[in-house]
Amino acid sequence: MSLCLVQSRTLVGLEAAAVTVEVHLANGLPNFMLVGLADTEVKEARERVRAAFLTCGLEFPHNKRITVNLAPADLPKDSGRFDLPIALGILAASGQVDGARLAGHEFAGELSLSGELRPVRGALATSVALQAAGVQTCLVLPPGSAEEAALVPGARVARARHLLDVVRHFAPAGEAMEPDGDGWCVLHAMAPRVAALYPDLADVKGQAAARRALEIGAAGGHSLLRV
Template identity: 60%
Template structure:
């Protein structure tokens, strides 16, 4: 047989479309060509595959070898096609049986010795195979087995070398065949830092509880050392437990960059990029689009410390993803879409020195300096942040004498109950309510409407700010177990938009 066809998968954003790896051996001078819109690292497979086949004890056929990666208009990158190319050459030259190959999909980078090296996106590829209902099994490097096996029902067969894969198809007895990988035990409890370690800051803790219950974004403003970062690091411990679908989506995105580990299963992502990060680092990009920080924070938390220190143009790229929950990276040759349903937690000082508004009198910044500092955050971006809170310094007496605060577990139980009320009522968190749904579920009593109307006129809020206050008020009511949004719920929600300039 001079022709062999195997199945593999490419990566296009979070998707993993199927790729047919076609190998043809023809008479003529020995040559090795790879076609099908292959990137440089794919074309370099010629040298890796040739050495791996020889070092595994097989013969490299002295023919004109043509490898076609179909469809031809889908870009192919990375070394994941090494394994199917090598197996296709061996099948086309009659060194291994070809028929059994049709029941499998293959991915893996080969070393010159024939060892299989881990690849990016193994979970995303397995997830796509399972959704396609192809009934295929997946053979891939052993290092990727645990993450691929997280997809329920997926038949994953890990291998360490090319020779092991070949023995799987050539062996006369089952002892030499690859064994189906069993998923490693998944962590039952996720360990987050505890809110009990934070003394004082009752107002900030209350705000973060509301933010967690309704998936609201929040910015904390306060002097250095007030505990903003400490609070943010403990925030993921308040969030509702991840569903299996959320855990798979988040893990699949992290798998694209090779950063996912099975030990992080159902652990909310927490990303904290440095303020020198570029716009591409934040939203993703590159000639071959890769996910950025906002996608790696999918179903988790994106923490931006020292918010005004970020380049203003970098912060502006957050505006659309905050609304849509996804980001589309467009390049001349290709386009990729990544999910980005993250919860934004930001922290900042009120002025360049950090002590504006404090009784200590340390601040020497002029009002023009303070205004310019806060203006580094644009009005349109600030308008999209649901809550603003003041995090003041903790008194020395509180540090010495105060008892430990409420444990995260206790707060998380209230958050979970409030979130469940939202799911029962509208099947989504309050943050994602549409305008029509806000009119239906968030309409406050008459006195609350009047109070919000006065705040709109006094602070010159936009229609977006109006809707965000109502969403937060709805969450406050859910935490209180109230079916109706009362005036006191609206009043508390209004207080969370008055720290910085009106937005």
């Protein structure tokens, strides 16, 4: 197909708003357009994706007019979190991965020039947003971000270390590729921790200044002198 839709999310304050990455390939003067109120680091994805394709031995459609739209167009987008969904959209539109199998998944991850996936901000917010929406969607994230998203009870999270790990998992029927070790791993949500049964600063009545000093010292690992 020449059109593919890939689901992702962007951070708006503490919320993770849904974003549809629309990728279209057409004949015409070769070009790579990225639209949809994208910040500078998002637009730089064009070069990261192109280099990652060449490094990984994937076919980049140099002879096509590539248009990537991040919808909705009035929602600001930043960071390199859209590298992975943009790359998958191009791969699906050019037939290198099965676009139909991307449904039911959301993707986020920054691509290095070698194709390795780097962590992104907002993994926890994205996982919480999916749980709040009550949808059965699997989050595909880089190492670090995936473990953070798996902290949400009931979350469905897969960790991918490299672009090729994702390509192998979503390869078209009849073109299955051998998995590469633990490159693709499904993470299980961690069970909620049971509250410890010992005295807590919240039980102290009054002494707000002293309690605040203890909290700051504990949070920063500072030394304390009590007189």
